[in-house]
Amino acid sequence: MTRSRRPSNQMLALLQALSERPQQWRHGYDLMKETDLSSGTLYPLLMRMTDQGLVEAEWHEPARPGRPARHAYRLTARGLAVAQATQDDRAPFGSVVALA
Amino acid sequence: MITAVSRALIIVAGACLGETRRDWAAAMEEEYEAAAEDGHPLSFALGCLTGTVRDMTVHQEGRFVLASHAVVLGVLLPIAASFLSALLIGFPYLDAPEALLAGSGGISGVRSMLNEGNTSAAPALALLVLMLTGLHLLVGWAVLNRDWPRVQIIVRLSAAATVTLSLFTGVIFLEPGTALMLVTALAIEVAAVWTLARWHEQLATELR
Numbered sequence: 001m002t003r004s005r006r007p008s009n010q011m012l013a014l015l016q017a018l019s020e021r022p023q024q025w026r027h028g029y030d031l032m033k034e035t036d037l038s039s040g041t042l043y044p045l046l047m048r049m050t051d052q053g054l055v056e057a058e059w060h061e062p063a064r065p066g067r068p069a070r071h072a073y074r075l076t077a078r079g080l081a082v083a084q085a086t087q088d089d090r091a092p093f094g095s096v097v098a099l100a
Numbered sequence: 101m102i103t104a105v106s107r108a109l110i111i112v113a114g115a116c117l118g119e120t121r122r123d124w125a126a127a128m129e130e131e132y133e134a135a136a137e138d139g140h141p142l143s144f145a146l147g148c149l150t151g152t153v154r155d156m157t158v159h160q161e162g163r164f165v166l167a168s169h170a171v172v173l174g175v176l177l178p179i180a181a182s183f184l185s186a187l188l189i190g191f192p193y194l195d196a197p198e199a200l201l202a203g204s205g206g207i208s209g210v211r212s213m214l215n216e217g218n219t220s221a222a223p224a225l226a227l228l229v230l231m232l233t234g235l236h237l238l239v240g241w242a243v244l245n246r247d248w249p250r251v252q253i254i255v256r257l258s259a260a261a262t263v264t265l266s267l268f269t270g271v272i273f274l275e276p277g278t279a280l281m282l283v284t285a286l287a288i289e290v291a292a293v294w295t296l297a298r299w300h301e302q303l304a305t306e307l308r
Contacts, residue, residue: 028127029134029144039128039135039144040151047124047155057127070134071127 010041011049012086018055018075019083025060025072046073054079102142106132109145116152118161128152160306164299171292172240179285180236187229225268232261239293248297255290262286 007015013035018026032042049055056076059069075083110132114125128148135144156162235258242250262282270279 027134028131029138032144038151039131039147040149040154041147042151043124043128043148044151044155047121057123067133068130070130071123 007082007086010035010037011045013037014042014045014049015054015075015079015083015086018073019080019087022075022080022083025058025074027070027072031073049079054082103136106136106141106145109142109149113145113149113152116149116156116162116165118156118159118165120159120161160303164296164303167299168243168246168296171296172243175288175292176236176240176243179289180233180240182285183229183233183236187226187233221268225265228261228265232258232265235261236289239289243293243296246300248300251293251297255293258289259286 014031014037017031017035028039028042028046031037031046032039035042037045046055046057050057050073053076055073057071057073060072061069110129114129117125132141132144132148135141156166235254239251239254239258242248242254262285266279266282269282270276
């Protein structure tokens with residue numbers, strides 16, 4: 001059964017931030033600063049969205065040598081469709097998920 | 101100090117996520133470095149910890165971890181503490197209820213349940229109670245480590261010590277109440293640990 005629940009404000013903020021530059025991989029702390037979400041809200045949200053197939057995550061080599069790899073995130077095609085739908089407010093969240 | 105506390109919180113937060121979310125635990129630890137450079141290590145770490153604990157309640161594995169900690173902290177540790185405090189006031193060879201009322205500093209005048217013929221058993225009885233205290237602590241540790249073979253061994257030892265103490269208090273002292281208390285404590289421990297073991301077995305099957 002598809003859940004037809006409207007995304008929370010936090011999820012909308014995250015979708016918007018990720019959809020501004022959809023091809024770019026973003027790090028968690030940068031997303032925190034941009035969306036003003038706390039780490040306690042951001043990470044569970046990222047985990048849920050990854051489980052739902054809206055976000056993909058992978059390890060990236062650090063910009064500075066000698067630093068450990070960082071986890072980076074970006075929207076999947078499905079996530080981008082949801083982000084665009086919620087921004088346009090053309091369709092409810094549930095029907096977009098059902099179509100995907 | 102703040103850095104040390106923040107780092108500890110991040111490690112605990114990562115541990116709360118469990119095996120299936122190990123990547124995310126590592127991700128939070130790495131992003132912690134960025135937060136620390138930015139001057140916000142504690143708020144980042146606290147947020148991660150509250151977020152992971154909240155997330156635990158959503159997943160079976162998380163609920164299992166919370167339940168196992170609740171059993172250890174809410175059942176096994178109090179039983180161990182009860183045995184230790186009872187031992188300090190003379191259990192099982194002093195009349196336990198009166199000894200409890202008398203408090204740890206006022207055991208004078210409390211009836212001893214040993215007579216001249218078996219007073220030499222007092223140290224052995226005390227050792228048994230101390231052993232039961234230790235076994236309850238060990239079984240809690242084994243439960244948190246999900247080391248079920250070790251849990252089985254410890255529970256068998258607890259049962260043996262409980263039966264021995266129950267025989268002394270129930271038969272030689274003619275004190276069935278104390279024996280009943282001991283057996284009840286063991287039954288609670290076995291029921292709680294068995295439930296956790298079955299739950300973990302079910303989780304392990306689902307995760308395979």
